[in-house]
Amino acid sequence: MKNFEKIADLQPLVGESIGTSDWLLIDQQRVNLFADATGDHQWIHVDVERAKDGPFGGPIAHGFLTLSLLPAFFETAFEIHETRSGLNYGLDKVRFIAPVPVGSRLRAHFRLLAWEALAAGGAQLKIEMTVECDGAKKPACVAESITRLFP
Template identity: 45%
Template sequence: MVDTTNLPVRPQTFAELTELIGTELGPTEWHEVTQERIDAFADLTGDDQWIHVDPERAAASPLGSTIAHGLYSLSLGPAMSYTLLAFDGFTHSLNYGYNKVRFPSPLPVGSRIRMRASIASAEQVAGGIQVVLRVVVEREGSDKPVVVAESVARVVE
């Protein structure tokens, strides 16, 4: 049995991965969403839409403040997931993509977010193991998550 009391969980084999299916991992530590971080993300991606980078204009909007890009929240997924689940016992691992991504609620500046995850599936495929991780990024004080996604990884024993 894989011990899930200490994070990150470190499965070493396909069998240990399958033992984890359905087990909730997390939550991670809180991440503070600041205007500086939102602006840096906007600079990096070239997405400088006013709802993200113009606090004055955004304050007058129905949202009442700037909000982080949906992809800002999603881009934190790998770093957050590494604190929950480590594949360092495998020869190689990589981010293979996403099956589903949704942004159910906005993420206002000044919020704090964290992630929970669970392994939805682990199956042997040509060249390794495909692991599907269901991730939920939650905002402190909100009933609705800001991200719900299925992250896909490939690992090699």
């Protein structure tokens, strides 16, 4: 985990990596709980037996499940100590590039794309998140997260 003292410490790092998360297991229970929470019970995600005969040889995680793990990935990738609060402002350019087979591990790499000052010492950050699936040739997901942080 990378550590930064204050929000302003990130400003000179535009264009650079600011952290990589720990690995996170995507098991069938997590997929099923996500299906229950969202109402998306498509067989490719939740019917293990049927998915074995599907295009991926087994169940895969929902793309939106992968995206929803953004806060968990942030949590282990970097920390900004003098931050009182942070708000999700939005996402740009979200792409689900490769499937995530159930039973695989994911981690995210973060690159700072933009840093914009806000009132009271805050900043709006645009951060590219590239989600890697252990052993896969292509990333599972690439998205640009826009976050507002305040000291």
